[in-house]
Amino acid sequence: MGKIKELQTSLANKIAAGEVVERPGSVVKELLENAIDAQATEINIEVEQSGVASIRVVDNGTGIEIDDLDLVFHRHATSKLDVDDDLFHIRTLGFRGEALASISSVSKVTLKTCTDNQEGQEVYVENGEVLNQKPAKAKRGTDILVESLFYNTPARLKYIKSLYTELGKITDIVNRMAMSHPDIRISLVSDGKTIIKTNGSGRTNEVMAEIYGMKVAKDLVHVTGDTSDYHLDAYFARPEHSRSNKHYISIFINGRYIKNFLLNKAILEGYHTLLMIGRYPICYINIEMDPILVDVNVHPTKLEVRLSKEDQLYELIVEKIHEAFKNRILIPQNDMDKMTKKHKVLDKFEQQKMEFEKRQQHNTPNHNTLEHHNVSSENNNVLNDEHQLNYSNLTDTFPDSIQESANDYDEYKKAQNEILDDMETEGVSNNEETTTHGNHFSESNINKDIKEPVGGTSSRRVPYMEIVGQVHGTYIIAQNENGMFMIDQHAAQERIKYEYFREKIGDVANESQNLLIPLTFHFSKDELMIINQYKGELDKVGVHLEPFGGHDYIVDSYPVWFPKQEAEEIIKDMIEYVLEHKKVDVKKIREEAAIMMSCKKSIKANHYLKNNEMADLVNQLRETEDPFTCPHGRPIIINFSNYELERLFKRII
Template identity: 55%
Template structure:
């Protein structure tokens, strides 16, 4: 007798279950996918002891035909794949035919199904064996109850985490289903507690409110766009809502939750410098595409996929996110502690009335007095749009460009100013003063603002340097004393690799013999301390084996903007602060510094009134 033999069906199923059924959440995932594929509009999941005791998934889908019931629990038995062509044009979530066979090999399963809204069937399977099949009363659809998970594979239980952790995994999977199939009504119950319940009305923002709470839901921005191959829709949170990991970045392709490093990178590129270092956004993005352009059969859990025309999709996602955020006012608003929502709404309405009442009364009092000047009837805090423009123009004219004077630190505000964009991105703010030589205090009719002066000038200088580095015109200024750079032989070899990238930003290194180099000229836009800046750029090249030119330009602009900006505990004159705010208002992204930290925080007039108990 030979050494090779065919595995027993029960043993083969247990081996397959090792890939498909890792934990209770894996069972929930596979059963809910089958419910969605069956066309269900309502899916209910009930678990006990985080699914280890029991998992019940009920749907109102198409049900299972009587003649298909014995096959449904067989290995590689499926109604979703019929040919090679189908394998590469998959439109369903499940397709391998492993789920039920794997689940029944490590648990006790009871199935109740009805496919014609009349006759139901009850089936019990244990250890991959059909032990009972009878007729029963049942509603249209299918109910599957999985009990005593891993009862016959105790070694598998060693890898199950705490009940709290396992329940969190189940909740996370159900949240993804709810966000990717907003037209389905989902309900998740754990030990008779409702953890998730959606309406199935197709509104993603409402589902995300259920999942992430109203604070984030109120600050969601819609994205929508398409190319010939892809259609992208979704909601992205404003950059003030960030998380410490990528877990809250949800990507779906044709309704399937997927993980893809390249597309995650595209999302982060869309936020660009709006995110703090080490922080990640909250997003839910759905990608619709021809199934022939995606291969989902590359991983047992089907969460990792391969994509055709990936660069095109990356560009689309990045552009949609960037365009959506550019159209938003991203200044975070500080709020007082929340109270009863009904009372909160009443107070806001009363405050709004109190603000407008003087205008109404003044208008009523002057109906018969046509001689009263118009500007005397309008409260000082409410300026017509034309007057606002006039104030802005007068402020800009009051503070013309001044030459840089290294002996006067406050004059550094004028250095490396950004050419004004066509569109003003911030409202006009009147400077009131400065706190600790670090924060500028300003005001307008909407409230009070605190501005981090270092972060503000970082943004201004960053956009100045980024523009200059990205559009090198090779205009250079000779150095009175050339800069000599000394390297080790190893460093010299690495510098040789990067000389072309350095030349792209206008830095020409001339070999001076051995491992020494000379720099005799620098770009005209270079900071005054050319030697210090040059050494920082060279150090960057030495730290990186491979240098992507775009990232090199980006990182160089960030580095120079940070080092050359005014620091904390640096007192400025009022006109310098005003000039700084004006320059900031015309940058392309005036809400965060290049590192993603907020520049401006807003306190609305209403919130100030609440903090001082003027409204209760």
């Protein structure tokens, strides 16, 4: 008698559930995707005990026909695929027909649905089997209640994390769904408390304000871009809002959240030198493309996909991030709100702000100085103007504390939406250039009443400032009508020299000079195979490996563009890079050389400068492409606004 037999349906469903239903968040994801595919405009999610006790998802979509109810909980039963060719033109989030079958095999499911607002149906499923079906009162759409998750698979239930962790996973899934579908009203309620609620306005930045807070939302830069195959729509947060992990990078393909190593790398390349090592940006990227160019059927949870022409998409992302920040002022402001925590309601804040601005108008200097309300950036993203302070101090506190303690959440949301409306009207989140009006300016306006400093043309990205002095031989203190600035002299010169060396190194031909003592390298057999394969490419960049008997090689010369003191270290790093990555990246090597040279040759801390030397340093910084961070991503300039200084000294209560 043969040993091979077909698995029972219930057992097969439990095995499938092992891939599809990993935790309560997996159930929320699958049900959310079904609701979105059903063209819902409103989806409400309620969970008890982080989804372990119950998960309820209610939508106002098309509902399920009575004739289809017999197949809803069958494996691989779907309305989204008919023929093989459909698999290569997938525009829906779900398509395999595994979700409901897998969920019902490890839980108790009650489904109510209606397609015409008249006659509804209710189906009860337990352990993957339909136990009851009857007419029921139901609104148009689908209402699914999942209870006692993993009740019949105790091993899976045992490995559920803490309720806090599971709720975090659910919240993360709902957040990303809300970002990718801002036109759908989505709410998440946990144990009777609202976690997230979007209004379905269709504005992604509004959803991001709900998720990340207004402090981040006001500093988002909106960019779009196209190639022959891709359309890119993205929001990138300013570098000062960086995080310690990649969790805040959200990438979507045709509205589907994905993870992709190469696209993550493209984002980090775009932010290159704007972020410190080990820091990651907050960003949202949606890529619209022909479904035939993407294979979404390579991962059980559909998180990983395969893309055609990835290199083209990589270059587009890098280019658009560079463009997004190229002409923006990226001077971070010191956050006094975190120190005081005294603004508890919106109207109180606005009253204080109006009093401050009124006093500022009475104290406005003569016509030889800038008026504070006329200073802004070319792209309306200046942190130094009082117009933006109308938002910054409000929003820094609101998302973290006021939102939680305010008696009227609707009033907060109204204020938040008004701010977003103003931002959109005035172009705060748009990367297009603006003309001079209201609080914005052209180049001629900013310099109209200021005598140009000797030695160069003032950059619009670094505002003109008067040098006041120096602290501990390390930080330069400067001022203008917008407040006080602190400049890290080492980081400033590091940026200046980095851009100089980067340009010079890129122009140098592959000329070589000899080492006094040749370097000797011993390779194992597998390493020797790799070295022999890439030896020709190493020769092209000036690293000539010559056989020295057995598995040994020597290097007796190096390219002239290598820093002399670090030549040996760079050669060793290059060879180790080839062994690890199996390629030669000349661009990366030259970049690292420029960073190393700039760091070693810049002035250090505790080095006292004269006023004219400090002014000259600031003027040189003003001429650089990216004057706000050093090559390692550390900030160069920090701004203390007049408003913050007055609050610090209790002139404003």
